[in-house]
Amino acid sequence: MKKFALVLIMVMLVAGMIFAGGTKEAGKKLIGVVTPSADHGFTAESIQHAEAHVKKVSAQYGYDYRFMTAAESGEQSNAVETILGMKPGVIVLWPVTGDELRSAAQSVMDAGVPLVVYDRFIEGLVPNAEISGDNVAIGEGVGRYFNEYFKAELAQGKVNYLEFKGDSSTVPMERTNGFLSTVDPKFTVVQSFVTNWSQQTSMEQMENYLNTKSVAEIESIKAIFTHDDEIVFGLVEALKNYRGPAKINIRLITGVSAGEGFMKLFENSGLTGIEFMTYTFSPSMVRDAVDLGVKVLQGETLQKEYKVPTEMIDKTNYKAYMQGDLYTTRYSL
Structure with missing residues (x-):
């Protein structure tokens, strides 16, 4: 029996699925939380916050909980079905890829179980609530920042930039669309890359660009718009390691x-x-997504959409930001 249990644990680890919580206690309301596994720093930190918070609120209000992570959409769909079989009072879902979780999400709604979708949305699906950071506002803000930062260059003509996206989910789409809605038309994207949120991938993509493009093409780039800080870290390494003939004229790199x-x-x-x-x-x-699940268990009716406000951070205000509540909470675990 012990040998069988060990084999089962190993299989779950290889599959990339983590399950937290034991057998559901009779009479207790159950909150289910399903997230991607830790494929990069943001998801790793998020998983820590999600699991810690669902444990805390479950203990506080006397609820039961199930917390599961999965690396692939198919595994995540299985996780949703597993929790659904436990008759939860609500499921909080952070999809790996929205479209590929459509069927599992619809099964939750068909069963009459309230569904809260976090961060990566499922187009065409209307759950009880959707919550995310304000990705459109981020893109819009970057566009306005570009306009002001390169005001002098825009007066003389076009300004070339590179874009490094996250993946094919709704998040990058919203950030790019927000950016294009505010940025001056004289900004020209020379090339756009999809990094899958990977520092290593962005480094390799930038290295390839620097090693294959002409001196004139490289020197024409004045800015880089990225969708995540980790992408920036890869770009920084590539630029630091560059030893080619071109002069680097990049003046601004943005992250999220x-x-x-x-x-x-x-x-x-x-x-x-x-x-x-x-x-x-x-x-x-x-944590805000988990709190919405708690509100459902307490009988509250949710709004259809929640946006977490965002704030621009640059050299002028980063020290004050590091003393604030948002930064402190992020590193409180």
């Missing part, structure tokens, strides 16, 4: 997250002449 690592870039990035800006997008936001 405003984590500790990005704050260090304001102090010393190792790159001369390049400035940085990011928008807050804290992993602790997932």
Whole structure:
């Protein structure tokens, strides 16, 4: 029996699925939480916050809980079905990929179980509530920042930039669309990359760009718009390692997250002449999604949409930000 249990645990680990919580106690309301597994720093931090918070509120209100992570959409669908079989009072779902979780999410709604979808939405599906950081506002803010930062260059003509996206989910789409809605038309995207939120991938993509493009093409780039701080870290490494003939004329690189690592870039990035800006997008936001699940269990009716406010962070305000509640909460675990 012990041998069988050990084999089962190993299979679950290999599959990339983590399950927290034991057998449901009779008479207790159950909150189910399903998230992606830790494929990069943001999801890793988010998982810590989600599990810690659902444990805390379950103990506080006398609820039971199930917390599951999965690396792939198919595994995540299985996790949803597993929790659904336990007759939960609500499920909080953070999809790996929205479209691929459509069937599982619909099964929750068909069963009459309230559904809260966090961060990556499922197009065409209307759950009880959707909650995320304000991705459109982030894109819009970056566009306005570009306009002001490059005001002199825009007066003389077009300004070339590169874009490094996260993945194919609704999050990058919202950020890009927000950006395009506010940025001056004279900004020209020379190339757009999809990084899957990977620092390693963004580094390799930037290295390939620097090693294959002409001197004129490289020197024409004045800015880089990215969808995540970790992407920025990869770009910084590639730029620091570049030894080619072109002069790097990049003046601004933007990120999203405003984590500790990005704050260090304001102090010393190792790159001369390049400035940085990011928008807050804290992993602790997932606590708000769990809190919506708690409200459902308490009989409250939810709004259809919730947006967590975001704040621009650059060299002018990063020190004050690091003393604030949002930053403190992020690193409270």
